[in-house]
Amino acid sequence: MKFYLPTKIFFEDNYIQSIDEIKRLGDKFLIITGKSSKINKSLDELLKILNKLNKKYEIFDETLENPPKEMINNIIERYGKNWDVIVGLGGGSPMDTAKAVAVLCKNNISVEELYDSNKYNSAAKILCIPTTSGTGSEVTQYSVLTINNVKKGFKHDVIFPDVAILEPKYTLTLNKELTVSTALDALSHAIEAFLSLRANSFSDLYALKAIEIISLNLNNLVKDLGNYELRKKIMLASLYAGISIGITGTTIAHSLGYSLTTEKGIKHGLATAVFLPFEIEHSNSSKANKIKEILGDPLEFLKSLNILIKFSVNEREIEAWSQRVLNSSHVKVTPGNYDFSKIKETYKWLLEKSGLYGGNK
Ligand SMILES: [Fe+2]
8 A cells, every 4th residue: 555645734724834834945936826816815815924934926827727738838938947936826727737837847848748757856846725625636746737628637746745735714705616616526536536446545534534524514515605614624525535536546537527628618526526426336346335325326416416517519529538538547447347338328328317417508
């Protein structure tokens, strides 16, 4: 069994305990973020600390969802490589962008070469401050980018963040749609990690706890978005789920969902979670029963959150998506022997049988 997690994690609602860590990281900080960090005040708070510590910083606040390689190249062109610390402040996209930029700062390689782990063995320091509860990127060695319109993750121990600061209060301003889609990303991580053929007793421990917390609290949070205690619970679940996929990686639901996100604009967490009932049912394992014991019927759980995704799709697209899934690394770690026709069947199940597909937009 292997469990390696070099990230220092602070789960709290003020920076006081982590300020020394920020001080130690370096002197020059490049902050990668989006617009929401101004709304939830996380950017203000971070800048206050950096100013107090007399650190030099620049801010890139135009991070796009599903970070495209062109944006990563633009950041390097605009801000150069002379940074001690790259900060990922926001959801998965700023954090995954920060990880890519951190490697490029220390290596003369292209974005495509990030996918060849032999080409590099260093990165600038990485500080992650998530402001959504779902991605888990703050504690993983993964970064998912979009290369030529295909969503694809790279993996390397050097992109484990050095420090992760989780402050549940930053998630209080998330709307219902984002709250649900990001929490379902966390649920997908936990369920996929639990079912994965790479699961071990460390990952099971974190994955089961995450499933339990989400099943007990997500519906209540949706009805009471300003409830701090519930926000805190879901953020903890997201952290646990992130730790579990750091051990196992994700499985087929993630691979199936990627095309729905890049080609149809369906949010990552939703695009992934809609395949969970199928994946659980076809895992043929006692683990499936364990999940149902905690969550109840997985399809009913999604329906209780009013999940209904809409997009137009044709046969040719399903064939292309299925081929992409078949070529992905997720297939061999997923129980259930997925071949091309079973992968196609999974898409058909979503469209025709699940009740989660709402037809053309
Ligand atoms: Fe995910």
